[in-house]
Amino acid sequence: MSIKSQKLTIKNCLCLLLVLLCLPAIAQMEDGSYQGFKVVKAGEQPDIVTINILSLGNGICQFSENQDKKPLQGTYHIILNRNKYNIGNFKKGIANGDWEEYFYNALYEKGAYKNGKRDGKVYQYGTKGLENQYPSVYTYKDGVIQHRISYHSNGRVNDEYFYDENGQLNGELMTYDAEGNVTGKDQYLHGKRNGTQIKTAGITTIANGEY
Numbered sequence: 001m002s003i004k005s006q007k008l009t010i011k012n013c014l015c016l017l018l019v020l021l022c023l024p025a026i027a028q029m030e031d032g033s034y035q036g037f038k039v040v041k042a043g044e045q046p047d048i049v050t051i052n053i054l055s056l057g058n059g060i061c062q063f064s065e066n067q068d069k070k071p072l073q074g075t076y077h078i079i080l081n082r083n084k085y086n087i088g089n090f091k092k093g094i095a096n097g098d099w100e101e102y103f104y105n106a107l108y109e110k111g112a113y114k115n116g117k118r119d120g121k122v123y124q125y126g127t128k129g130l131e132n133q134y135p136s137v138y139t140y141k142d143g144v145i146q147h148r149i150s151y152h153s154n155g156r157v158n159d160e161y162f163y164d165e166n167g168q169l170n171g172e173l174m175t176y177d178a179e180g181n182v183t184g185k186d187q188y189l190h191g192k193r194n195g196t197q198i199k200t201a202g203i204t205t206i207a208n209g210e211y
Contacts, residue, residue, distance in 0.1 A: 029080070031055050036078040039087070051078050059143045060116035062093050088113070103127060117143030152178040164190050 031053050037046035052069060054062045063072040071093025078086045083104055089097030095113035102108060106129030111122030118140035125135045134151035144167040150158045157176050164170035168191030175184035187195030 029053055029061065029078075029086070031061075034078050034080060036076055036085075038072075039075040039077055046077075051076065056116075059118075060094065063090055063095070064093055084108075103129075106130070111138075111140075114142075118145075119143070152176075154178055156180050166190070 034051045034053065035048060036051040037048050040046050049065050050067075051072065052064045054064070056062050063076075064070055065072055072090035073092065075087065075089050078088065080086065084102065086099065086101050088095055088099040091097075094116040096115065098110070098112050100107060100110045104127070106127065107125055108127070108129065109122060109124045111118065112120050114120075119142060120140060122138040122140065123135040124138065125132045134153065134155050136148065136150040138145060139147040144165065145163050146167075147163065148159075148161045150160075152158050156178055157174075157180075159173070159175040161169060161173050162171040169188040170190055171188065173184075173186040173188060174182065177183050182198070185196070185198040186193060187197065189195075
């Protein structure tokens with residue numbers, strides 16, 4: 001492989017890495033034990049419990065309580081670390097229903113699970129919390145990402161990505177400046193760059209991931 005080809009391959013990998021890093025972190029809970037409690041009615045004192053998380057594969061986790069491994073049922077507050085916690089709904093130990101992640105007590109992300117998998121829209125507010133009027137929006141179906149769109153602080157679209165049924169980049173990926181002008185256009189076919197790539201620096205044509 002030539003030096004030019006190596007540089008282009010590295011460039012492609014970095015672009016894909018940046019896209020992946022933008023995906024919601026809300027689902028990235030590692031196996032292990034955490035402190036938490038079941039959300040109770042106002043005025044009631046919740047009991048602090050140990051919440052165990054075990055990956056069952058295929059992106060689904062089992063959540064249980066204390067040493068007896070009782071499956072979580074209802075709404076729980078799970079403390080991930082001193083700065084971050086989740087509030088999620090469970091049925092028989094599997095995430096089902098609304099799910100929120102907080103960072104320094106500000107809402108960072110919110111979405112929902114269905115039978116343990118991401119489903120529907122996820123709103124990512126970032127560290128500004130609800131002060132961010134234009135959160136990034138991710139759309140999932142049965143745990144697989146289908147679409148992502150982010151915005152500039154003035155509400156104009158920053159970038160928009162589409163994915164195929166397997167969660168791979170597919171179709172046109174558009175980027176814009178704060179004035180709405182196109183600054184980039186990438187075309188993907190099932191995870192590989194394919195077609196005309198337009199950047200402010202020029203135009204490149206790629207077929208099936210190859211220059």
